[in-house]
Amino acid sequence: MVTISEVAQLAGVSVTTVSRVINDYPHVSKAKKDKVFWAMDKLGYVPMQAARQMRGSGSQTIGVVVPEIINPFFSYLINAIERTVDKLHYKTLIIQTFGRKQNELTALDYLKRHQVDGIILCALENDWDIIKGYQKYGQIAVCNEYVDEDTIPMVIGDQFNGLRQGTEYLISKGKTKIAYCTGRDSLLLQQRGKNFDSDRYLGFTTALQAHDLSFNPAWLFTNAHSIEDGQAILKQLSQMAQKPDAIITGSDEVATGIVSLAKSLNIQIPQDLSVLGVDDQPLAKFLSYPLTTIRQPITQMGQQVAEVLIDNIKGTTEPAQKIKLDLQIVPRESA
Amino acid sequence: MVTISEVAQLAGVSVTTVSRVINDYPHVSKAKKDKVFWAMDKLGYVPMQAARQMRGSGSQTIGVVVPEIINPFFSYLINAIERTVDKLHYKTLIIQTFGRKQNELTALDYLKRHQVDGIILCALENDWDIIKGYQKYGQIAVCNEYVDEDTIPMVIGDQFNGLRQGTEYLISKGKTKIAYCTGRDSLLLQQRGKNFDSDRYLGFTTALQAHDLSFNPAWLFTNAHSIEDGQAILKQLSQMAQKPDAIITGSDEVATGIVSLAKSLNIQIPQDLSVLGVDDQPLAKFLSYPLTTIRQPITQMGQQVAEVLIDNIKGTTEPAQKIKLDLQIVPRESA
DNA sequence: TCGCTTTATGTAATCGCTGACATCATTATA
DNA sequence: TATAATGATGTCAGCGATTACATAAAGCGA
Incomplete structure (x- = not known):
């Protein structure tokens, strides 16, 4: 491997001078600087990161x-x-x-x-x-x-306001029976400012309360992450006596799972069930039902x-x- | 930062012994080895990668x-x-x-x-x-x-055979007027074994020839990469006098673009136009028309x-x- | 022209780690 | 028991770069 000394030798200067040139320090004459550049180029020299780090100059x-x-x-x-x-x-x-x-x-x-x-x-x-x-x-x-x-x-x-507004949006579309999915365990949803799931959940319930709507605990789905989870949720939903008319998912993946199975379960989206995603993933708009979703910045x-x-x-x-x-x-x- | 010498000192051994322990070399007594582990743990020691690299021991x-x-x-x-x-x-x-x-x-x-x-x-x-x-x-x-x-x-x-089989598949579905998209410039498509686009193209034309089908040069779309490219291609297609009845895209992205616009252009998929993707991306099966595609291994x-x-x-x-x-x-x- | 600052350049110590080599201590073999 | 082999442990050079320090040359005002 090419070292700084080889460059110095070829350029006819000391290693210090080469180091100065590399690091763009002052006090190097134009002539030597040029020679050093030429030598570096000729030898294909690249400073060894490891050696620099040893001198404590950060890793950048x-x-x-x-x-x-x-x-x-x-x-x-x-x-x-x-x-x-x-x-x-x-x-x-x-x-x-x-x-x-x-x-x-x-x-x-x-x-x-x-x-x-x-x-x-x-x-x-x-x-x-x-x-x-x-x-x-x-x-x-x-x-x-x-x-x-x-x-x-x-x-x-701002998950709290994001979900609050998302919930408001569903309500403005006339939905009143709103289900909710989260990636966490239900136990962890109650404390604001602890994690984003709890913030989301509180945004959701806050909007509900503002419209005097109640939340059916049977409509809370926890540990939901994947497309498959979304599919499982829709299957459960479809067999409920009391069916929600909208569902807020924790992610576009879960929403994708839900909409992917709707047709075969004879559920009309959004008439029978509104589905709200979160993230706005690149393909969200190309799904069988293009997703209405809450975009993250x-x-x-x-x-x-x-x-x-x-x-x-x-x-x-x-x-x-x-x-x-x-x-x-x-x-x-x-x- | 914690160095090997500090560990050595705390353990009451030499740096070499510590080094031997770290690298699991023989000739270290159980007693000292334990002391070294204890000292490493106590100090939260992690060997500095940069220093090791300098000794030429690879970067792993x-x-x-x-x-x-x-x-x-x-x-x-x-x-x-x-x-x-x-x-x-x-x-x-x-x-x-x-x-x-x-x-x-x-x-x-x-x-x-x-x-x-x-x-x-x-x-x-x-x-x-x-x-x-x-x-x-x-x-x-x-x-x-x-x-x-x-x-x-x-x-x-094996792009050649992949595309050959994909083309055969379309033909087996009764399609005879097959359009073709590639990410490259058209100029680079002719030489087998040079890049995978050319292999694909030759797989395509080979299948065509095997069934005595000809290829209309107007149906070759080059530099197609994105969803937007796919949409542009479908718009072009829809205005052609001579329309193909199938299209092979270079990727699921391009296929996604095509199927996303089909409904609004009043094109029935796959009756009017079969769309074949490549890759089998995770969301390919959840699109408005789930993609038939050639999966890459x-x-x-x-x-x-x-x-x-x-x-x-x-x-x-x-x-x-x-x-x-x-x-x-x-x-x-x-x- | 003399001292003094500034610029240009070099020498050598140093960073943390490994490993060749040296040195004892212990055990095995004759 | 003497000697060789093996095991346990330590000392120190060196990897490639930076940088404190030393030194020489050049510039400059009086």
């Missing part, structure tokens, strides 16, 4: 931790983050946890090792008390999850969290920012 | 270069690769090129720097003559692209290319392997 890299990139929500989020990170002259290291706690901790170890200067957590696997301990090794920011900690920057969508989330984190890394900002972005209803045919 | 990392992870084809491919790479105790570094040549070269520089031990290219941006030069810095494998070079392992789908491709590359890194195999995997027709409603 930020880690982005997500559950899985095959989930479009996260791949679009990464996309937004990476474009911003690029713009700020950092590199992005994508780390998938596949939902495993251990993988999240391994990801955080990258901070200890100085492999990354900062980390964006786009999902939380471990309890915050555990993650907290890693703060001393580098900057951490959280995106799309709640963290009740002053020292951590956080960028989230993915692009801005990614952009802002990247900016805030890098600001913090550079030490240029004050207390951790908490940024809340608006969701937006996208009316299509399913509701 | 392989780079996966893709155009964009928001493309489900690639995110699923990465998924398959990463799971295999994990299993073989390597790490995965995902690198997006966003279709830019320079980004591909930067990715290849990771080899020079010893940031990765090998690279899987899942798309080719630069001419092969340029990429070739990087072989001396580390192992390179190519996935889903043609490379006419003995020294490079390559894993691809993504999982096996990812798995095999990872295995072959890591085999090569370890130096355990003979000449570069060329692996060709079968595509499979998934009949649904669009054709």
Whole structure:
């Protein structure tokens, strides 16, 4: 491998001079600078990152931790983050946890090792008390999850108002018997500001109460994530004596599952059942019933969290920012 | 940051002994080994990767270069690769090129720097003559692209037979006037074994010839990639005097665009127009017309290319392997 | 022309880790 | 019991880059 000394030798200068040229430091004559560039080019020299890191000069890299990139929500989020990170002259290291706690901790170890200067957590696997301990090794920011900690920057969508407005939308369409799906266990839905599912749920119930509508507990579906979950939910629904006339899903996946089975179960959408998705995934508008859905501000989330984190890394900002972005209803045919 | 010396000191042994414990070398007494583990745990020690790399002990990392992870084809491919790479105790570094040549070269520089031990290219941006030069810095494998070079392992789908069979399928449904979409320029379609588009096209024309069908050059659509491209194509088609009765798209995206506009243009699918996709993307079956499509063996491709590359890194195999995997027709409603 | 600042360049220590080599201690073999 | 082999442990050089420090040359005002 080509080293800085080889470049120095070929250019007829010292390694220091080469280092100065590489890092664009002053006090190098035009003549030598040119020679160095020529030598670097001739040898195809690329500085070894590992050696630089050893000198403590940071990694110029930020880690982005997500559950899985095959989930479009996260791949679009990464996309937004990476474009911003690029713009700020950092590199992005994508780390998938596949939902495993251990993988999240391994990801955080990258901070200890100085492999990354900062980390964006786009999902939380471990309890915050555990993650907290890693703060001393580098900057951490959280995106799309709640963290009740002053020292951590956080960028989230305003789930409470998003769902409140979504519910209002259904009510404005004359729907009164609204079912509700969530990815969590039911037990965890009651405490505002703890996680986005509970915020959503409270937005939902708040809108209901504002219109004096009651919620039938039989219409609460928990642990719903996938298309298959959505299909299972619709099957259950279709066999109920008391049927809802609308359903709010926790994601476009679940909504996709529901609309995919409607025809075969002889359920008319949206007349018999309005279906409201969340996310506005790219293909939501091309489904058998184009989804009415609550769009998440993915692009801005990614952009802002990247900016805030890098600001913090550079030490240029004050207390951790908490940024809340608006969701937006996208009316299509399913509701 | 916690260093190996601090661990050594706390454990009351030399750094070498700690190093031996970390790397599971022999000749360390049980007693000292336990002490070292205890000290490592107590201090929360994680070896610094950069320092290890400097000693030439490889990075235990392989780079996966893709155009964009928001493309489900690639995110699923990465998924398959990463799971295999994990299993073989390597790490995965995902690198997006966003279709830019320079980004591909930067990715290849990771080899020079010893940031990765090998690279899987899942798309080719630069001419092969340029990429070739990087072989001396580390192992390179190519996935889903043609490379006419003995020294490079390559894993691809059998596009020729896939498209031949897909075309046969349409013919078996009574279709005789078949249009064709490709992502490339028309000029590049004629040479077998050069890229997968040309293989596909030749598979298509081969099937046509076998049934004495001719191909109307007006029905060739080039540079078709996105949903919007698909929509544009259908609009063009609908205004032709001579209309095809089937269309083979280069991807499920293009197929999605076509079926999404069919209803509003008053075109019945598949009666008026059969639409054949390629890829079998996860949502293909949930579209307004569930797509009949040619499934790519993504999982096996990812798995095999990872295995072959890591085999090569370890130096355990003979000449570069060329692996060709079968595509499979998934009949649904669009054709 | 003299001292003083500024610019240009080089020497060598250092970062954390591994591994070749050296040194004892212990056990096996003759 | 003497000697060789093996096991346990330590010392220290070196990987490739940065950077504190040293030094020489050039610029500059009086």
